[in-house]
Every structure is written in C-alpha cells, then in structure tokens.
Amino acid sequence: MDELHHECGVAALYYLPQHGEKSSVWTGAPDQVSRLMPRMLLDLQNRGQLAAGMSTYNPDRDKLIDTYKDTGTVIEAFRINEPSKYASIMEDFAGRAAIGHTRYATCGGQTRAYAQPFERRHGCKWKWFAFAFNGQLTNFADLRNQLLQNHDYHLTRDNDTEVIMHYLAHEMRADDRPDLVEVFSRLGAKFDGAYNLTFLNAMGDMVVLRDPVGIRPLVYAQDGPLFGAASESVALQNLGFKRTSIKSLAPGELILIQNGELSVHRFAESKRTAHCFFEWIYFANVASTLDDRSVYLSRSRLGQELAKQELALGRVPLDPSETVVVPVPDTGKAAADAMAFALGIPSVEGLIRNRYIGRTFIEGGNRADKVKLKFTPLPEVLQGKKVLLVEDSIVRSTTLQSLLRHLREQGGVAEVHVRVACPPILTPCFYGIDMSTVKELFAPKFMSTKVPTVAEQDAMAKALGADSLFYLPVDAVARCIDLPTDRLCRACLTGDYPTAAGEQMYQLSLRNHATGGDSGRTYERPPEPLMCSVTDAGRT
Template sequence: MSDELNHECGIAALYWLDEPQGPSGPAEKAVVDGDVAPLMPGMLLDLQNRGQLAAGMSSYNKSRVQRLATCKGVGTVTEAFRMSRPAKFAQMLSECAGDACIGHVRYATCGADDERFAQPFERYHGRLWKWFCFAFNGNLANYGSLRDRILARQDYHFALNADTEVIMHSLAYRLRGDRAARLSSVMASLAKDLDGAYNIAFLDGMGRMVIARDPLGFRPLSWAVQGRLFAAASESVALTNMGFDNVRSVEPGQMLVVENGKLKVERFAKPRSKALCFFEWVYFSNVASEIDGRSVYLARSRSGEILAEMEDCQMDDSCIVVPVPDTAKAAADAYAYRMHVPCVEGLIRNRYVGRTFIQPSQSRMRSVRGKYTPLASVLENKRVFLVEDSIVRSTTLKALVGRIRQQGKAREIHVRVACPPIVAPCFYGIDMSTLGELFAPPFLPNRYQGRPSADTLAQMAKSLGVESLRYLTVPDLADCLKMPGSDLCTGCVMGKYPTFWGDKMMRCARANSNSGRQGRTYEQNARPQGAAK
C-alpha cells in the first residue's frame, strides 16, 4: 500500500500448562525447563506488520519475588528488546523467565507515541489477583464516554490519554474485593461497557491468564495447544511458524482461560452478528495468515480476479501490470494472469523503510520518498496497470504516480484498487478517524450505495493524475472472502457501523469536518480532566 494505514497493534500469549492437553510437537519441544519467555520475541516479530512504534512482554513466575515482570520499549521488537546486543537481550530474557507470558506490538490509534503508552500495562497490587498486566488490540468507540464515567467516581485520575488506560481502570474496578473474582464474570461485566474492537491478553499475580475476543470479532485472534504449550496470537502465522499444526480461531465473545495450570474455553458474551474487519484480509494481516478459516492470500488473489472480470480497457503488447509492494502482489498476480499481461516489478521497495500507513503522519511522507524506486528500464513507454490494495488518503499515491511518470517514463498509468473506496472513518482500530483525511468522500453522492459510477471514477482518476481508475465494489468483498457480507464490518466503505457508538462517532466526525476541527474523533470527544460536567 502506497498510502499506508496505521493499525491497532498485535497481541501474543504463551503458557506452560501443568499437564499435556494435546499431542507433542516442535513448538512444545522448543521450550526449555518450562520457560516460555524466549519464544515471545519471535512471535512478536511475526506480528511486526501490525505495529512498529513499541513492543513489550510481561511474564509470570511464581518462584520469583517479582511475580510479574514487564519489559517494554519504543521501536520495533528488535529495538525494544535490544536483540542486536546479545548480552542485553539475554539479560532481558533472564529477567522475564517464566511459565506464562504475554506480548504486544503497538501502533498508536489512541494516545501519544512514547514509552509510557507501550504495552503490556502492569498494575501492581499487594493482593495477587489485583496485581495484573494486560495487552490490548483494538479501539474503543466509546472511549470518551467511559473515561468520563470513571472520572465521575471519587478521586479517579488518568495519567494517559488512551483507551488502554480505560480498560486498565475498568479491570481493576472489577477485581476489587476480598476474594478473587471469577475471570469469566469479570469479562462478562466488562463486555457490557465496551463498544468497539478489543482483543485482550490478561495475566495476573496468581498466574491466571485470559485471552478474549470481543463479541463482534472485529480483529482476528488465533490459538493452539501442543503438549503442555498453549499459545495465542493476533495472527495464525505467528503460531504456524512456531510449529503448531492445529491452529484455531478464538470465536467472537469467547475467552480462553488458564487457571491452576489448566486450559479451558468459555464464553463471556452471547453470540451476536459478526462484524469482521475486511481490511485484515485486504491489507493488514500477513499474507500467510488465515483468519476465521479464510486464507489472506486467497482473498487477495480473488480480488485481483474480480478486477480482471470488470476490466474494460483494451490490452496490447505495451501493457504491464505493476503491484504496489507488497500487499498488492497477490491481487496483481491474479489480475495479470486473467488479463494475459505480464506482471513485473516496476517498483522496488526499500524494505528498511517501515510501512508508512503504520507510521505517524509526520514521518509518512518522508518515508514514502525513500520507500519506492520506479524502474525506468521496466516502465518506460509502457501502459502501466498499477494494482493497489486500497486508497485512503491518496497523498502518497499521487506522489508515487508522479515518480512513475517522471522517473519511470511510463506512457500511461491506470490504477486498479483491490478494495472499495474508503468513504468514512474507522473507530475500531484503524487510524483513519476523520473525514477530512480521506480521498474518496468529496467525489461521492450523498446516497452512495457502494458502487462508484463511471463519472465518479473519471473525476477521481483526474485528481490522481492517471488515465483510469477502477475499484472493487462493496458487494465484491463477500465474494473475495467467501463469507456472507453481513458478517463484515463495512463502516469505512458504507458509513454505517455495527455498534451504537460507531454511528455516534460518525455524526461527530461529520460535525468536526464541517467545523474544521482537527484530530482523532474519539479523542476529541473525551472531555479533559477537570472540565465542567
């Protein structure tokens, strides 16, 4: 994706169970003396595509005075854990040694870009069930409302402006009392308050672990067991790369609980209509992952086939298909195969520049200039069919088109997008929460039905500086993912949201856009501490 998006993070968890709960295998055999901490950095590296601002891990070890130990820092996994310095890395693993561990990689969809916001969060307490750490993947649409409600209680205070802190206070409140609360009751109570996307990895001072997926299933979450080793991660690839061969999805509203060294599966919320984020297949997830039984690669490949089926431009020997690396490659390959046109690498990606959609805005444009190099030897005098996975803001795509023309010397550029137009913000974990930043809305009619007209596409193409532009339609998403369209969240492509607060935030986004207010919608609607009620 040239105009890359910021995602909401990734979580991972490991537990060395008291007894085997499945056949043994290579993942279990990689554990030495019951210490699972050395496996966590590798899992987080497999989730690095989901966030590059910070990384961290927390472990449990009942033989350690500091039963919960947390290590985290700003930067990539390698940077945060100082993996390039073997002695420092070994020391960190020694300090975090334990039979249970949770981990996190972060991009900031809420809160600032500094170490205070790195996860897991840890809350110390003298009573073990009140001493906990947790990691969170998602975004709460009702963050501002929950924050205000907590502040209305006596002597509450927020040190950070982030929904993760809201969850921490909410968990702490439900863990109060003189006896350890049932974790299923804690999650059931929490679910009644939270509106939005949330996958949670929780670990307390008693060694209890919870892995939970929100009742609508916005974000993916996978798990597996091999012998005594239990593992969970935001993406299945982090588990298959460890050697797990029976990877399953956590169902929406389901939680995996480890207590007294035993794993059990429970439901903390009643089944509801699903709202799976289609962007996970389109862009965010690793192409080797499977989400709820659907292959990311095959979904992207099918999107390219559909683009070919709708193609109305005549092809000739001067035509080439060029993917925008890397997430558009599967779509471009399938599109080119169907069109009988060569698919070539006309853009070379500098892999040492991070994903610009997962970077803060101030560094996005600086990164894109050094991220792609057009090859004139491939592009010169060609009719280039540039396949992109999505267009969000278009600023970097416009810059890329200019470089393909000027540096690559292409004769024509036709853009094909393996996603419908993004017409509305996301309030569930993708960092596009304002209308003003989006490319498509100014071109679309008020009663847009998910299929851009030929006139609309022509206007968009002119704005981008290309000869033609084609998108998938909203109904095409169900075909790509091989699932009912009703199971998908289509808020960002239709402007209609699956939760009450999603719709409410959309109304706020429109008001903010009309008044010229800047900043993330859900943060703007959180009243500052001390403000009049």
C-alpha cells in the same frame, strides 16, 4: 502505502507441565517458554511498529509478574541485534507464561509510557495483573468520563488502554478472589467496539478474549503442554504449531487458564459478528488464515475481480508487448499477479521497495521524499509501457499522488492506470484503524452516492495524476473473502456500523465535518447529544 495504520497485535504463551506430554514446539525448560515471545511478535510486526513488549509470570522470582517493553520495532525494543543485551532480557524476564504486544497508536502518545502490556502491581496476587489490548473502544470518552466523575480516578495517559486497566482494577477490588469469567462478562457489558485482550495475573491465571462482534482476528492452538494465542495464525504456525491445530476464537468467547487447566467460556452474547474486511485486504500477513479464510486466496480473488472489471471496461489495450500490471508493494502483489494472469499480460515488479530503511529515518520531511526513499521504479520494465498499477486501497491519497509522479519521472511510463482492489473508503473507522474523520478521506470529496460513477472516478484520476482509476464494487468484498456480508464489518464502505457507539461516533464525525471541526480524532472528543442524521454517502 504507509497511509493506513492499524492498532496493534497481541500474543500469549503458557506452558502447562501437568499435561505430561511433550511439545514439539518448545523442548526447553517450562519456565523459559517466554523466550518464544519475541519470535511471535516478529510475525505480528505488520500490526504495529511503534513499540513492543511482554509481561511474564514466574512463581519462583520475587516479581511474580514482570514487564519489559520499549519503543521501536521488535528487533529494536528487545535489542535482538545486540546478543548480550537480548540474552540478558530473556534471562531476566523468563517465565512459564507470557503475554506480548506490538503497538501502533490510534490514540495516545508514542512514548514508552504508552507501550504495552500495561502492568498494575498490588500486594494481593489476584489484584496484581498485566494485560495487552488490540482494538479501539468506541465509547472510550464515556468510559473515561465515568471514571473521572464517579470514582475520583486520575488518568496519566489519554488512551483507552489505561481506562481498561482501571475498570479491570475496579472489578478486582473485592477481598475474595474473583471469578474471571464474571469479571469479563461485566466489562463486556460496558465496553463497545473492538477489543481483543490478553490478561495475566500473579496467581498464574491467564485470559485470552475476543470481543462479542469479532472485529479483530484472534487465533489459538495447543501442542501438548504448550498453549499459544495470537492476532494472526502465522505467528503460531512459524513457531511450529500444526496448521490443523490453529483455531479462531469465537466472538464473545474467552480462554481461561487457571490452576493449570485450560477451558473455553462464553463471556458475552454475540448478537452480530462483523469481522473487519480490511484484515484480509490490507492488514494481515498474506500467509495468515483468519476465521478459516486465507488472506492470500482472498487477495487473489480480488485480482480476479479486477480482471473481470478490466475486460468489461475495455479502457486499456491488453497487448502484452505494451501493457503490464505492477503491484504497489507489498500488499498489492497477490491481487496484481492474479489480475495479470487472468488478463494474459505480464505482472512485473516495476516498483522495488527498500526494505532496509528504518522507521525513524523516514519520519519527517515531505511526502515525495518519503516515496523516493521507499520505492525505486525500474525503467527497464516500465519505460514506454501502459501500466495497470494495482493498489490495495486509497484512504488519503497523498502518498499515491507522489508515487504516480515518481513513476512518470523515474520510471518513464507512457500511461499509468490505477486499479484499486477495494471499494472507495467513504466513512471513518472507530475500531482501531487510524482514519477517524471524514475530512481526511479522499473519495467522499468526489462522490454524491455510495457507488462512484465513471465520471467521478475520472475526476479522482485527474486529481491523483493518473490516466484512469477504477475501484472494485462493494459486493466484491464478501465474494472474495468468502464470507456473507452480514458477517463482515464494512462500515468504512457503507456507513453501517456494527455497534451503537460506532454509529454515534459516525454522526459526530459528520457534524464535525459540516462545521469544519474535524481536525482531531473523533473518538477522543467528549460525547455530546447528537442531532445529525446519517447521509447517503460522501458529501456532508
């Protein structure tokens, strides 16, 4: 629905020729393995469309580490539609190891200067490194202020990626080559929030790391001498890694490649895992498997839960001749199909998404015009129908309101009933999803507790322009993902944040909302002593 944006996607590749085996994934020269990186990043495009880039390692060139990055989609950034330019980029930046990144900004600007990976050059090879980052440091403001106050640093970008770069550089300052496991152990003690990292230095050392809470997904695999890692399994599977070889990196663990050998180490204690439930419901590619749970099957179960709820409610006649299920493309489709099958009514593609509109073309303008550019209702299947419109989530609601008007005006629907395959979003996220204030959220304006009443959902439906609206209950999330609640981050549903700084940011956002000061992103504000208490739910 273009209302919710994710932080980023990361990827890594390394060819280890001393293993001596052949790889079925890559049969070319070892120092050309970086050519696979754009292909991987295309499969992570759903995680960020503002910029893309890669850093490569090649011991046979003067620039041992070299970085290419630009704004735009992967196709735009790497000039894939311009064969000669793309070939030149691949040749100039060829390497036996590479890290890559696709970016969406939850903080910082949208220029090339903020594109990743970030590279820090130095005459000493172990102090020369590049890294890419997926997530959000909730204690970013504290870390930034410590740098500025205690170390005489100057920051040229106002984001947590540059802060991480300076903390990494500080850890590399010794005259002796540092133990990278110890380096990241010390950083892990300082960082709070979601942070998956890929790191590559001019010694040829690589680190792939997942934060101790495991908020964002990270998977890896090895095929003979070829190692790969990515934010989602689909990026590895589509390269040719066998599905059975793809594993999730455990929270608090890192993979170290050094002197041609790969090893797995624990760098931080994992007191609590809290995988972001939104990865399964919304963000991840439907073909991915995260922490051994299929995204597609999870979304299908959400649809089955919606069907059970629909039968219990009995608000809409389930006559196949007059009622249809319509998904909001594309993330609502698996849930919609499963819901329709369980109810015995048709699931139809009543909304056709225009997949060929570029990101830049739809920027600016009003919300209604953007909806008309992105979605075309089909009156052939909608005219005069009662529509159960399946949406994956409602965050700010503005796009959905425009879409509902579009369905009535152009689709000719008789009724439109919104069914949300997610509970109400009540509190902000400080772990890499672009919703950091209470003010911007739709549901809290209507709810007095964490569980919406029928009357409150009817009021929301009226505000949206729908004939009715129902959310899934909170307890359905864990059932559908098939993970226990204590292994999921559901902070935006419950207000239970898995890290201390996340809880602090929530209280700050409540205070800002109460005083009318929540116009900016909460985690970009300077930390102050907080006196607010956490309320039950929406109204603050």
